[in-house]
Amino acid sequence: MNTDRSSARRIHVTGVVQGVGFRPFIYGLAQRFTLTGWVRNTSAGVHIEVHGDPNSLDAFTLAITAEAPPLSRIESVDSQAVEANNGYAHFEIQHSYAQAGAYQPISPDVATCDDCLAEVFDADDRRFRYAFTNCTNCGPRFTIIQDIPYDRPQTTMAPFTMCPECQAEYDNPLDRRFHAQPNACPVCGPHLELMPSPVQEVPPEWDYLPLNEIEAVRDLIRAGYVVAVKGLGGFHLACDATNAETIQRLRKRKGRPAKPFAVMMPDLGTVLEYCEVSYAAAQALSGRERPIVLLPLKSGTDIAAEVAPGLTDLGVMLPYTPLHHLLLEAAPDFPRALVMTSGNYSDEPIVTP
Numbered sequence: 001m002n003t004d005r006s007s008a009r010r011i012h013v014t015g016v017v018q019g020v021g022f023r024p025f026i027y028g029l030a031q032r033f034t035l036t037g038w039v040r041n042t043s044a045g046v047h048i049e050v051h052g053d054p055n056s057l058d059a060f061t062l063a064i065t066a067e068a069p070p071l072s073r074i075e076s077v078d079s080q081a082v083e084a085n086n087g088y089a090h091f092e093i094q095h096s097y098a099q100a101g102a103y104q105p106i107s108p109d110v111a112t113c114d115d116c117l118a119e120v121f122d123a124d125d126r127r128f129r130y131a132f133t134n135c136t137n138c139g140p141r142f143t144i145i146q147d148i149p150y151d152r153p154q155t156t157m158a159p160f161t162m163c164p165e166c167q168a169e170y171d172n173p174l175d176r177r178f179h180a181q182p183n184a185c186p187v188c189g190p191h192l193e194l195m196p197s198p199v200q201e202v203p204p205e206w207d208y209l210p211l212n213e214i215e216a217v218r219d220l221i222r223a224g225y226v227v228a229v230k231g232l233g234g235f236h237l238a239c240d241a242t243n244a245e246t247i248q249r250l251r252k253r254k255g256r257p258a259k260p261f262a263v264m265m266p267d268l269g270t271v272l273e274y275c276e277v278s279y280a281a282a283q284a285l286s287g288r289e290r291p292i293v294l295l296p297l298k299s300g301t302d303i304a305a306e307v308a309p310g311l312t313d314l315g316v317m318l319p320y321t322p323l324h325h326l327l328l329e330a331a332p333d334f335p336r337a338l339v340m341t342s343g344n345y346s347d348e349p350i351v352t353p
Helices: 022-032 054-066 114-120 164-171 213-222 244-254 268-274 279-286 322-327
Strands: 007-016 036-042 045-052 073-081 091-093 227-230 235-240 262-264 293-296 313-317 338-342
Touching (some): 007 054, 022 045, 054 073, 114 322, 213 322, 227 322, 244 338, 279 293
Antiparallel strands (some): 007 045, 007 073, 036 045, 235 338, 262 338
């Protein structure tokens, strides 16, 4: 290790720098440039103190902006010289602390990363078919935040105590789940539950409790029911986009007589079968933000006219949570397009418990 401690800097980084893997990124940079010191989250951003060779400090400071994690958005990097402290033998990630009156932006929700999706569909992985699989590369989950800094005790995940395996991931600065605040697995995290509706009566002989929740929801959608499906924040009201009668019933309940609905399809290949898709539209559909993209609908498809009355374009999006991917996984007689609309009465705020 470099023993030159003649120089030191204190650096303050502002912007979207929490919940995006920023501290492990800084930790890795410090290791690469053989620097000691610390990094920590605060309500006002990320604070860093580094000690070492002056040239290494220069390279480290430049790399903060040049190599920042893809989900981060740096607004400023303020650096000032401080007195070197020979007491730092290594670089560490310190506990976060709150600053009264300070403000810290948080990244908007983005889609589940490819690595997590691979785990969800890997039969040998401990998170196989776990609907709440996530990591730091999936970004922070905005709607679980109760206060900043963005740390697990200040999120709605606080009641879920991590199992030893999840805790080991969470504590390892070189793991992609380091300080991933929603980190969980089937052993220690939240689980799916199918709840009855006070509006729709399910035939009494359909006892879904002993069955797999995903399969039960598919059966309900096949039978023409509307199902509330948890998203990253609130709920979507989901139903078969080819079933005109169900869509009309949804419109009546939601108080939305004519405004078009968006649909979710399992993958880009399916979208290409239903819609005209430009290169730019394909890129947008597949982006981390998973936006709704307005596309010309091909003639002769089985999408019900009631989805977008009187229109020739269709609002389409791709799955962006493990639950979405599991629900839209290829299954016999299951529609390849689902209406996915916000779980609120028309023109009213999102419904919360």
